[in-house]
Amino acid sequence: MKLLLTSGGITNDSIRKALVELLGKPVPDSRALCVPTAQWGHPSCGPSSVRGFVAAEAPFDRLTGLGWASLGVLELTALPTIGAERWQPWVREADVVLVDGGDATYLAHWIRASGLLELLPSLPDLVWVGVSAGSMVLTPRIGDDFVAWASAPDDRTLGVVDFSIFPHLDAFPTNTMAHAERWAADLGGPAYVIDEQTAITVVDGVVEVVSEGRWAQFGS
Numbered sequence: 001m002k003l004l005l006t007s008g009g010i011t012n013d014s015i016r017k018a019l020v021e022l023l024g025k026p027v028p029d030s031r032a033l034c035v036p037t038a039q040w041g042h043p044s045c046g047p048s049s050v051r052g053f054v055a056a057e058a059p060f061d062r063l064t065g066l067g068w069a070s071l072g073v074l075e076l077t078a079l080p081t082i083g084a085e086r087w088q089p090w091v092r093e094a095d096v097v098l099v100d101g102g103d104a105t106y107l108a109h110w111i112r113a114s115g116l117l118e119l120l121p122s123l124p125d126l127v128w129v130g131v132s133a134g135s136m137v138l139t140p141r142i143g144d145d146f147v148a149w150a151s152a153p154d155d156r157t158l159g160v161v162d163f164s165i166f167p168h169l170d171a172f173p174t175n176t177m178a179h180a181e182r183w184a185a186d187l188g189g190p191a192y193v194i195d196e197q198t199a200i201t202v203v204d205g206v207v208e209v210v211s212e213g214r215w216a217q218f219g220s
Contacts, residue, residue, distance in 0.1 A: 001120050002127045002203050003160075005135035007167035008196035009062035012212045015199045016066075022127045022201065023095055030095040032068040037076040038099070038133040041106020041149040053100050063098050063131055076107075079114035088119055094126065101132030101167075104142050105152035111137065117158065132167045135200075139164045143183045145174075161202055162190060169195040169214055177216065184218035191218045 002022045010016050016027075023030050036053050039045035051057075054073055056065030064071060072090065074097065079087050091097070099107070111117045120126070128138070136142045138160040147155050164187050166180045180193040192200055197213025209215060 001123055002125070002201070003138065004127060004129045004199055004201055005138065005161075005165060006129065006131055006199040007135070007169070007171075007194045008059070009131050010066060010129075011062055011196050014210050014212050015197075018199060018201055018210045019127070019129065022203070024125075025095075027066050027068060029069055031070045031072075031093065032064075032096045032098055033072045033074040033090065033094045034064050034098040034100065035074050035076060035134070036100050036102075037110050038102030038104065038107035038137070040077070041103030041109075042101075042133075043148060045102050060100070063100065063129065068096075076110040076114040076116060079116070084115055084119075088115075091116070091119060091126070092123065096127040096129055099128060099130045099134030099137070101134055103147070103149040103152070104133035104136040104157050105147055105155065106149040107133055107137045108157040109149075109152075111158060120160075135167065136165050140189065141187055143187055145183060161207075163207070163219075164189060164191040165200070166191060166193040169193050169198075171196055180216070181218070189219055192216070193218070 004019055036050045039050050053060045137157050139157055140159040141164055142155050142157055144155050166183055168175045184191045193216045195213040198211035198215040201208045
């Protein structure tokens with residue numbers, strides 16, 4: 001699996017170029033599945049924001065509205081009830097999964113419970129594009145401040161990558177570099193702080209930052 005981990009989606013030409021390189025073909029030739037699941041775990045999200053994501057309304061147009069050859073919805077909470085033999089072909093046939101934000105611990109729970117986590121290692125060419133929690137879910141920990149799901153046991157997520165992510169730098173009053181420095185110190189491990197114009201690619205364990213904005217790295 002190839003990763004494009006963003007804070008705000010495909011927000012500039014540099015990130016879009018990185019996406020096309022990961023896909024190995026143009027966006028209009030690529031089949032996408034969008035995953036809204038994380039939204040259900042966050043109190044600031046709900047039916048209207050999920051609709052906006054699926055319908056590619058602003059600001060979701062910079063993820064689902066890029067002009068994909070096809071765009072389907074993969075709702076992880078439904079997968080355990082329909083059987084792997086039905087939903088796994090949908091994922092295998094996709095070129096990219098577009099994983100939206102919300103609560104990363106809720107998303108991590110359903111990636112495990114749905115069986116998707118077990119399938120992903122067998123899909124080396126699949127591109128995972130995450131936004132906010134959709135990126136953070138692949139990290140080892142997100143920090144207590146980012147946990148909004150009341151049933152979350154702690155701040156641990158999937159640990160697919162070995163670094164944590166602080167998204168939305170400067171986008172909110174609580175997302176300043178000073179806040180990020182305290183967050184990173186509490187985590188005590190490698191971490192990246194990224195704004196809406198920054199993304200992180202991970203291919204075969206190689207990590208690269210793609211940015212037209214502001215970012216920082218803490219730890220090693």
